[in-house]
Amino acid sequence: MATAQINFTERALDAWVSNTLAGYRTDPSSIPSDGDAWIRDRGGKQSVPGLCLRIRLKKKGGNPTLDDPIIAFYLVRKIQGKKRALRIGERKVFTIEMARDKTLEELRNLEQGVDQRVERKREAAKLANEQAVAKGAAVPYGQVLDRFLEQADLSEGTRKNYLLGVTTTFKAHVDRPLSEFTETFVRELHRERSKESPSRADHDFRVLRLLWNWARDQYRDVEGNPIFGDNPVSLALNKRRTAGATKARWNDVPRKETIIPEERLGDWFAALHALKADPTSQGVRVRACDLLEALVLTGLRLNELATLTWDLVDFQQGTIKVPAPRSKNGRPLLRPMTRRVREILEARFRERDRFTITEPESQGAVATQGGGDPSETESPLVFPGRTHVNPIKDLRALHETITTRTGLVATSHDLRRVFASAALREGVPQLVLKRLLNHLSGSRDVTAGYQISGLGDLRDASQLVEDHILGKAGLLPHTDGPRAEARPTGEDAETLIADLVSGLPEERRAAVLAALRGA
Numbered sequence: 001m002a003t004a005q006i007n008f009t010e011r012a013l014d015a016w017v018s019n020t021l022a023g024y025r026t027d028p029s030s031i032p033s034d035g036d037a038w039i040r041d042r043g044g045k046q047s048v049p050g051l052c053l054r055i056r057l058k059k060k061g062g063n064p065t066l067d068d069p070i071i072a073f074y075l076v077r078k079i080q081g082k083k084r085a086l087r088i089g090e091r092k093v094f095t096i097e098m099a100r101d102k103t104l105e106e107l108r109n110l111e112q113g114v115d116q117r118v119e120r121k122r123e124a125a126k127l128a129n130e131q132a133v134a135k136g137a138a139v140p141y142g143q144v145l146d147r148f149l150e151q152a153d154l155s156e157g158t159r160k161n162y163l164l165g166v167t168t169t170f171k172a173h174v175d176r177p178l179s180e181f182t183e184t185f186v187r188e189l190h191r192e193r194s195k196e197s198p199s200r201a202d203h204d205f206r207v208l209r210l211l212w213n214w215a216r217d218q219y220r221d222v223e224g225n226p227i228f229g230d231n232p233v234s235l236a237l238n239k240r241r242t243a244g245a246t247k248a249r250w251n252d253v254p255r256k257e258t259i260i261p262e263e264r265l266g267d268w269f270a271a272l273h274a275l276k277a278d279p280t281s282q283g284v285r286v287r288a289c290d291l292l293e294a295l296v297l298t299g300l301r302l303n304e305l306a307t308l309t310w311d312l313v314d315f316q317q318g319t320i321k322v323p324a325p326r327s328k329n330g331r332p333l334l335r336p337m338t339r340r341v342r343e344i345l346e347a348r349f350r351e352r353d354r355f356t357i358t359e360p361e362s363q364g365a366v367a368t369q370g371g372g373d374p375s376e377t378e379s380p381l382v383f384p385g386r387t388h389v390n391p392i393k394d395l396r397a398l399h400e401t402i403t404t405r406t407g408l409v410a411t412s413h414d415l416r417r418v419f420a421s422a423a424l425r426e427g428v429p430q431l432v433l434k435r436l437l438n439h440l441s442g443s444r445d446v447t448a449g450y451q452i453s454g455l456g457d458l459r460d461a462s463q464l465v466e467d468h469i470l471g472k473a474g475l476l477p478h479t480d481g482p483r484a485e486a487r488p489t490g491e492d493a494e495t496l497i498a499d500l501v502s503g504l505p506e507e508r509r510a511a512v513l514a515a516l517r518g519a
Contacts (some may be wrong), residue, residue: 419469
């Protein structure tokens with residue numbers, strides 16, 4: 001149907017709009033299905049070809065409504081073979097003269113190949129992109145870290161370690177936009193933090209480097225381009241990325257290498273057993289001593305063993321299970337019990353304490369020693385802390401007491417080194433040792449995929465290591481024997497030794513290699 005035409009005058013247009021809407025009110029069936037009515041500017045010296053006025057009815061519940069109709073001027077013409085309607089402006093803003101001038105301007109642009117509608121879309125997209133970039137660039141460091149921790153598959157201990165930077169290194173910068181962590185800012189803040197704690201400075205800025213790389217993938221503009229550019233931590237601290245630098249600016253604090261010498265294992269165990277047997281030691285002190293001995297004989301991490309519950313201990317099968325959520329690498333671990341470890345666990349089971357809960361656990365359980373009350377229960381934890389509800393988390397006081405008595409300085413993690421060193425000396429295969437320590441094998445190690453260590457292999461290796469440690473401590477009747485023949489030789493020994501010291505700095509690695517080979 002052809003569009004109706006009239007000579008555009010202010011009075012004629014107002015009359016057409018008024019009559020059209022009145023007709024719709026009188027006869028709703030006359031309303032077009034699309035809710036649109038058009039009138040074209042017809043002839044005359046002042047008319048502009050293609051200028052139209054449009055009444056557009058809004059829809060409510062799927063049907064056109066006469067409430068607040070939209071009335072606007074349009075330029076209607078074919079553009080690249082397609083009929084198009086280019087919006088000029090609303091009738092309540094534009095007079096007919098203004099509409100004609102704007103329409104002529106649009107026509108001139110079209111003749112020159114400039115489509116204002118396309119340009120407007122391009123400008124709108126540009127504005128949206130700029131807004132997206134500004135919004136992403138304004139996200140503060142603390143918010144990015146929170147979002148990362150929500151999505152990352154990390155152990156609870158790692159999460160807490162990452163969050164330490166919020167209360168230390170970046171305490172004054174939690175609300176600073178991540179985009180403001182420039183190369184210069186990173187270099188200066190790292191230098192200042194290094195004066196207080198070189199190792200913590202390196203750790204927190206490695207976390208920042210990880211966070212920036214993650215944010216670079218997550219925060220993008222509307223076109224999919226990264227909002228964040230090159231990593232400022234790499235630019236500021238890496239040798240190859242820092243302009244004009246001859247060396248990296250990381251502190252590179254050597255890893256801790258403390259370990260209990262084999263010739264002093266007897267002193268360490270004697271002090272531990274003396275503390276446990278001390279008449280003044282009871283409750284949590286006794287359980288802490290058992291936990292410490294179990295740590296050195298299993299090589300497990302403190303959190304893995306301290307949070308052990310009785311449902312994960314199978315005396316019949318002789319196994320200890322570390323579920324995936326409590327494992328550092330997120331993989332479950334099934335460890336066989338050795339003879340001494342079984343003795344410790346059986347004693348803990350026999351002597352497990354009963355306690356009463358004076359408040360519901362959901363409201364903050366408070367456990368106290370019981371005396372036969374029907375409400376008494378037993379802690380599910382193998383090594384419960386003072387409240388029986390939470391595990392033993394801090395063994396520093398016990399370590400310090402042993403240090404005072406023996407002069408030996410060793411942390412809970414150092415006991416893993418004792419276990420690993422004993423395994424190396426007893427010739428435990430590298431892949432078996434990785435399983436015992438719950439370390440991931442390299443994903444590119446094809447051979448490792450064919451070498452499956454069963455529970456029997458792990459049991460034999462675990463017992464071999466336990467006997468070695470207790471033997472050196474003088475707690476076994478025989479400390480030497482046929483097991484010495486199992487020590488690796490040649491290339492196998494070199495591989496095992498290299499794996500054990502691979503994380504040490506070069507100079508220290510050379511010294512430790514020399515000591516191990518001479519042992």
